[in-house]
Amino acid sequence: MFDLSPEEITEGSLARALVTLAAPLLVQNLVLVVQQAVDLFWLGRLSSTAVAAVGLALPILALLFALTITAPFVGTQVLVSQRIGGEDVPAARRTAATGLGLALVLGVGGGAVLWASARPLTDLLTLAQGGAGGEVTRLATVYLGVLALGLPFAAASDAVEGAFIGWGDSRAPLYISIATVAVNLGLDPVLIFGWGPAPALGVQGAAFATVAGYGAGLTLALGLALAGRNGGMYSRAAARFDRDELRELLDVGAPVAGQGAVRQVVRVLIVAIAFAAGGAAGLAAYTVGARIASIAFVPAIGLQQATQSVVGQNLGAELPERARRATYLGVAIAAVGLGVIGAIQWFVPTAIATTFAPELTDRALAFSVDYLRILAYGYPAIGVAYIFEAGFNGARRTRTSFVATVLQFWAVRLPIAAGAGVLLGVGIDAVFWAVTISNISAAIGLALYYRHEMSSGMLQCATERATAAD
Template sequence: MLDLSSEEITQGSLTRALVVLATPLLVQNLVQVVQQVVDLFFLGRLSSAAVAAVGLSLPVLALCFALVITLPFVGTQILVSQRVGGEDVSGARRAAATGLGVAVALGVVGGLVLWVGARPLVDLLTRVQPGGANVTALATVYLSVLAVGLPAAAASDAIEAAFVGWGDSRAPLYVSVATVATNLVLDPVLIFGLGPAPALGVEGAALATVAGYVAGFLLAAGLALAGRDGWVYTRATARFEADDLRELFDVGAPIAGQGAVRQVVRVLIVTVAFAAGGTAGLAAYSIGGRVASVAFVPALGLQQAAQSVVGQNLGAAKPDRAERATYLGVGLAAGGLAVIGAVQWLFPVPVATLFAPAFTDRALSLSVSYLEILAYGYPAIGVAYLFEAGFNGARRTRTSLVATLAQFWVVRLPLAAGAGVVLGAGVVAVFWAVTISNLVVAVGLWFYYRREVGDGMLQRASERAST
């Protein structure tokens, strides 16, 4: 049922190709969301300081992942998909090997930087999000241990990207399940000291996460070496070529920058929300962000699937199918998120209390307002993600970077700070700034995609992919 060949992607039903490829990715993204809360679930039974330490570490980890993991992941996926579509199997395998090598190198360098800079980074964050001496010390330990596992996480994701580019989204799902299962089993053992294991607290949570990264990498490497659906790493293709390396950075670096831009602004918006709404406003903003991260999972899975479908069809010299795949993905993502947004808008109180049952009246009221306001922009997020996929699949990843710069730095942050703080409109203005920026980027990407396609963007991308 979930089998999908390259011929089906380039010749069969586009709807089936998108849905079949996206379904395991959707589940994988949900599994990754679970991984983000596993440590918090167990540490919440240890102490509030432990929870605060992990929460304080998340912006640093998100920024680190954007810079270290996103570049080889996106570059590998797009290059592999285009070469598979063009029936250049050896070139696709070579691109996969190049992506893996870059991921390991970036993982080692990033891990060293994170290990050395853990304390300075935490000290910087505590100026934005107050923590206390104990929280600062625990966050430093958590980041220092996770730094050791960064190379394994980066390598695992690069191998998963090769599978997705090939058209196999089940292998990444298996890897994610192995990663989270390992973390889930080891967390209580290492945090609370079950059996012969010592009680390590926050350090134990970090060690369990690293063990999950290693387990995921070992499974990913085993699947790649054993071969799946004709895909296999070989010694003959495990070599670097300057052109492959240049193309990978050319495609992946803008998306890494895009992720970094998002994380930096999100940290700054935290201070704006606090200045505009105090503790209750910040709590409401945090709950809205957590709910949205779950709501956007289908669009993220569909975006990853669309990038492979667009890339393979461009590699197969079928730009018209690549365009149809993009618009089909836009419709599916917008429709799906419209349904999710409608449910959130109709039932904001149950959603808010599910995530924060102990909220005060004001915090709950603001959370409900934010969830309602966010819901208006959900379809726009689906539109933006899938038009970005259309550009990314054509190697126009810089467009996604520019769109995100405009969305976060030109619209969201100035509007939130200006209206919410300077003009005194309060934290509700911050909430509206988020939704308005989502609507603006969706409309902008739609018009720009239409213009660029009309100007021959996909034809040029197809010619470039086949050379």
């Protein structure tokens, strides 16, 4: 049902290609969201300190993941898709091997940096968030130190997934994610609470379970790749250092890594601003809204990854007009889909908030209801922004996505949140509106710029560059 050949992507129904590629990726992202929820479920039964420690560590992890995992993943996906579209399988294999090698190097380096700097980073973040200190900081440091061991596995697994998606195979990444999450969730209660002969390791056990999941995912990823899936994605001939290939892959992937880092830094700052503007109730509402939004955006993320592959393969096949139509079709699907999700959220915000956080105070619940409704106005816009970014990324214009994110977060979201929310005394509502206004601004800006670049021949140039690389 979810099998797609390169010919179907470049010659068949675009709607079918987008939906067929996106469906397993959507499920994959939902699986990862479930993993986070279940981790919190078990840690919440250990202690509130354990939950706070992991919460303190997550921004550091998200930033490091953006810097070490994103570049090889996106670079591999985009370049492989263009080369498969151009029917240059040896070049696609070379890209896949280069992406895997880069991921291993970045994963090992990033893991070493995380292990060495876990304590200073948690101390710094603790200070930025008002000084949690003590046991929370100690447990967060332990958690990060263990996860440093798993970073090379996570980076390598994602690079292999990027090759699969670029090839037009989105089922393999789903299988890999299910294996990763299944091992993690199965070991969580055993290692956290010490069931059977296993010792009770608490937060450290949760981290070891996550590392084991990464290892299982990488094992399955390499097994699927080396077993000859998609006609064989790796070969001995491709497994050699190629400086030009590495430079090209970084040229595509590095701006997206920077994009992720920009987002994470601002999100950390917004947490501090939300607390300053609305106190504990405002911060709780912001946290609830952020978690719910991360689930609501899952369809757009899956569709974004699918669109990048469809655009890339059609450019590699010298079909720029079809790549343009794929982008606009993806925009329409994302806008309508997230619009429906936003409408549901707008009409029943109280039920949604209490489902995710039943113990909210009356003030925090009131803030959460306000935030969920304000967020809903921007849902179609964030879907539009994601897919236009995919249109640029598939054409190797990842710097455009990076600049758009810098403007969205640093020129719009942060100034409105800090200026109106704190300096002008408007309060937490200004922080909420800053998020939605920045999402709408990003969508409008990307749409206008995409149209401008179309008239300037962006896709024709991208096609020439893709075919010249072959």
